Amino acid sequence: MGSDLKGNAVIGQSGGPTHVINQSLVGCVEVLKESANVEKILGAHHAVRGIIEEDFIELQDLPQDRLDRIAETPSAALGSSRDKPDDAYCEKIFKVFEKHNVRFFFYAGGNDSSDTCRIVNEKAKSAGYELHAFHIPKTIDNDLVCNDHTPGFGSAARFVAQAFMGDNLDNRALPGIKINVVMGRHAGWLTAASILGRSGEDDGPHLVYVPEVAFDSVKFCQDVDKVYSKHGRCLIAVSEGIHDADGNPMAAKLAEQQGHHVEKDAHGNVQLSGSGALGDFLAQEIKNYLGKKTRVRADTFGYLQRCMVGTASPVDQLEAREAGREAARQALAGDFDGSIAIQRVSDNPYRVEYKRIELSDVAAKTRTLPLDFINTENNNILDSFKDYLGPIVGDLPPVEFLRAQ
């Protein structure tokens, strides 16, 4: 296979940064650099916004050692954006591509980003302009369809697993009730990762609440009471996206109750992260239920989950790099467009493959946590989830503690 298409390439990084989105950037650049058909490699500064403003960072001459250091660095080196391009915006993108003879377009992001690729490529097609547009998957939420998992998730899951291992030991040393709020708007994948380091019968988290099932704060207090009576302590993982039976996010209801302005992004999503309000509210509910002298604490893991330096999953790093490389290979080989999906071939030994799928297969769809992983009481994650998650996160540091005999 091969293609005669020649011209410049544009690469962008969209949405919330992750620990490994720079691996995908570098993987893509590495392959493009080797091709005689690619002249300039233009990094879009702050994603689609950088494209329409023709604000590019040239990447074709970066030496390999600098690329390697960029790849190891969390967050989006090119800058990101939360803009959601509509039809007119995509038209502008296409016009810039025409002007700069851009023939290869790579966009790393979630399902909205694949839709941007698709629309821009349709504009190109109807204008008779040959463009090869590829989406590179990226989201700590792990919610892209057709993927076994997505680059960024493994590292965020590693953070959550290590944080819960440590907090479980902390909660053993000074027993009490502890709530940890984990990122995840519609999907509970990352919250479920809290159980990965659980080994003993009395290890926490003892309760896990994900947005796949409705949340009821009375039932929640009863659950906590039961665990606390049994173990004298209770460690709880709560997704920021938990909502009532009508689908209203608890976090948004709270902000409104407190008379705060409820922020919405370009996608119409209300702000969930960057506030401790949900955790504090749940802590107060427990105190009201169990008595105000009960020791209840709440932490909200926040943005550290996606970008804290030094906490990446090695597997996630490798896979993100390879996803970027594969997108570049496919685009150069002659495919017009597509998204690179990571699919698991075998569990033991763990092996994945990178497949081209249609952009429309990924766009605007959300893959939630299968209900099979949730217990019948809807307040915990089953250990079978570890078989899925373990290889993506990699080995966790061992821990050892003492017990009274």
Place this chain on the structure above:
Amino acid sequence: MGSDLKGNAVIGQSGGPTHVINQSLVGCVEVLKESANVEKILGAHHAVRGIIEEDFIELQDLPQDRLDRIAETPSAALGSSRDKPDDAYCEKIFKVFEKHNVRFFFYAGGNDSSDTCRIVNEKAKSAGYELHAFHIPKTIDNDLVCNDHTPGFGSAARFVAQAFMGDNLDNRALPGIKINVVMGRHAGWLTAASILGRSGEDDGPHLVYVPEVAFDSVKFCQDVDKVYSKHGRCLIAVSEGIHDADGNPMAAKLAEQQGHHVEKDAHGNVQLSGSGALGDFLAQEIKNYLGKKTRVRADTFGYLQRCMVGTASPVDQLEAREAGREAARQALAGDFDGSIAIQRVSDNPYRVEYKRIELSDVAAKTRTLPLDFINTENNNILDSFKDYLGPIVGDLPPVEFLRAQ
């Protein structure tokens, strides 16, 4: 030197757990195991409470490989307690020691723990009972006098430094105003650690607020406005212990305003950690000042700072181990009581020594961040602090990013 004193040993771990308090436990046990004068090594389950309840875990027969795994594990393997023993409590402790022929007592903790050692040893002395009681320093707050730094601080500081490095990159990718609340009731050491990974002129944190100086929320908003106008973004480190000019902690004032019960521990300290209220309040103040559409987020690092698995400082681990060993050596050599202080001998190469100091030198005193490290505007930490902090935290992972040309 040497001592004929023979009998059993008791070890306890007090107060908030740290990443390396088990290193000190294991260091102490290792040395005691080798002594013919020590029969049983009794771990006090949940600190002083375990002593008065005679709830002990025998440690003398633990194999070295298990000890090594325990040492590497964060949090207090014996369990901890927030009890602050008064005179009557210390009398009970002494009675248990008499009953069990305990002749060596080691207590790892903050300045209150050294006071417990002191009082128990005075009881012993007045009863004519020979007891060797040693305090092993431990606190992420780094606030013990006579110490260059304390075991636990280096690892917590490493967490804070890595978190800010990542969050600075995150904030570059998606610019906005971001507040991170860091632990530290009276001392700003840990909050100051936020600057360690700062290298470029526009790297965050751009503003740092510590409890050594009074906090004014109007001045705070003006500071943020200035940075935001200049850089289009602003990353802020705030100590949980910030207080107004009269010394009232902001966090406690807030809880009262919201009609919440303000929790106090046995030491009379109000609850600061385990809530996102302070960060959320400051975010709201900025929105009120700059307009509600400004993107402002707040994260509170919480308990992860002290115990997250996999984030220890290697130097901190070694030093905590050695502090435990040294306490055991001194107690066996014949010293009646004391505290082990880590003192810096040289910066380059970095070298420390472990010295015995008097228990009364450490007890009930707080060492705050010297004002020399704070800028004249009281809203930042000077780079000279890095020379002090760097060797304690160890090398940080390198980061690399791109800039528009």
